[in-house]
Amino acid sequence: MNTLHVKYLLVGGGLASSAAAETIRQHDAQGSVLLVTQENNRPYHRPALSGEYMRRERARADLTTFPPGWMKEHDVELRTGRRVSYIDTSRACATLDNGQVVSFDHLLIATGAQARPLKIAGSDLPNIYSLRTLDDADRLHHAIDTALREGHRHPRGVGRGRVAVIGGGLLATDLAASFTHLGLHVDLIVGNAFPWARWAGETKDFRHAMEKVEGMLRERDAFNPDQRKAHFVSVLAVAWPDGHVREFEGRVDGTLVWPPRGDRGFGYDPMFVPVGYEQTFGELDPELKHSISHRADAFRKLVMALKE
Numbered sequence: 001m002n003t004l005h006v007k008y009l010l011v012g013g014g015l016a017s018s019a020a021a022e023t024i025r026q027h028d029a030q031g032s033v034l035l036v037t038q039e040n041n042r043p044y045h046r047p048a049l050s051g052e053y054m055r056r057e058r059a060r061a062d063l064t065t066f067p068p069g070w071m072k073e074h075d076v077e078l079r080t081g082r083r084v085s086y087i088d089t090s091r092a093c094a095t096l097d098n099g100q101v102v103s104f105d106h107l108l109i110a111t112g113a114q115a116r117p118l119k120i121a122g123s124d125l126p127n128i129y130s131l132r133t134l135d136d137a138d139r140l141h142h143a144i145d146t147a148l149r150e151g152h153r154h155p156r157g158v159g160r161g162r163v164a165v166i167g168g169g170l171l172a173t174d175l176a177a178s179f180t181h182l183g184l185h186v187d188l189i190v191g192n193a194f195p196w197a198r199w200a201g202e203t204k205d206f207r208h209a210m211e212k213v214e215g216m217l218r219e220r221d222a223f224n225p226d227q228r229k230a231h232f233v234s235v236l237a238v239a240w241p242d243g244h245v246r247e248f249e250g251r252v253d254g255t256l257v258w259p260p261r262g263d264r265g266f267g268y269d270p271m272f273v274p275v276g277y278e279q280t281f282g283e284l285d286p287e288l289k290h291s292i293s294h295r296a297d298a299f300r301k302l303v304m305a306l307k308e
């Protein structure tokens, strides 16, 4: 196989390589550019994978980093499904996984990150997924369809399909929100003390966290109450010595308002107005709030079950 020579070799098909190709073309209209990615897809934006793409609100074709025709128009060559397996900097050349050698004047290594596999017993069982690539997202779409059709019934008795999301960062919480939106029952398993540690910090600065929520609602033009529905959930689990476990889920539905009101509550309480009331959880009399809260609902169900 002949050695190919390019002026710019970009290894990796993510945002970094895409931005580099665009920038190169702003400064050098002629120099040959080759972008090599091991993925089978054209370079794409990842952020939508856990959100709009996962919820099927955005099409695959809308994720690409380059508008249609841009690469051809700007004479940027793309090799998909090819891994750069060896780089010899002394000879200024790279070897692709099909044996092709590419020599270069300039090299960018933009191979990005990977999902960190969970190295624990059972992590190789079926139905365990990670999310980093478009192909991962498509595998999840397939699994979601199967879960909604054939999965276990929800603990609340509405619909089918349960998923456990492991992680407490932006991606895990975004995914958990998307799965809930799609109708799955979600258990979010978090290593930190709080799933919102990234949002509010361990010091629980909820003013900051509420501003972030409000900012995201505004970004989505969510101003009318129907677009600002929210609920608190509390689950109590009781395990009997014979291994029998029962869960009791309490829930309170409401609407998010802005600006926050009242200083009696905790967390997101000052921006949450429960259904049937006009005051926020931060304004309501604490006794009343505690009687209608998700925690009270869960405890009521637990007590009733224990009395049966």
Ligand SMILES: Cc1cc2nc3c(=O)[nH]c(=O)nc-3n(C[C@H](O)[C@H](O)[C@H](O)COP(=O)(O)OP(=O)(O)OC[C@H]3O[C@@H](n4cnc5c(N)ncnc54)[C@H](O)[C@@H]3O)c2cc1C
Residues within 6 Å of the ligand: 011, 012, 013, 014, 015, 016, 017, 036, 037, 038, 039, 045, 046, 047, 048, 049, 050, 082, 083, 084, 085, 110, 111, 112, 113, 114, 131, 132, 133, 171
């Ligand atoms: C689901 C999800 C949601 C995200 N949301 C956000 C967000 O909201 N805001 C935000 O700022 N960031 C977000 N990120 C992170 C953001 O996508 C990354 O920071 C960004 O993708 C980094 O771009 P990159 O080009 O450096 O690397 P990557 O996007 O990782 O791209 C690297 C590419 O190189 C390829 N590659 C690796 N090795 C080789 C090789 N040897 N040969 C050829 N190709 C190779 C990889 O397969 C990959 O395609 C999110 C990430 C994910 C997965």
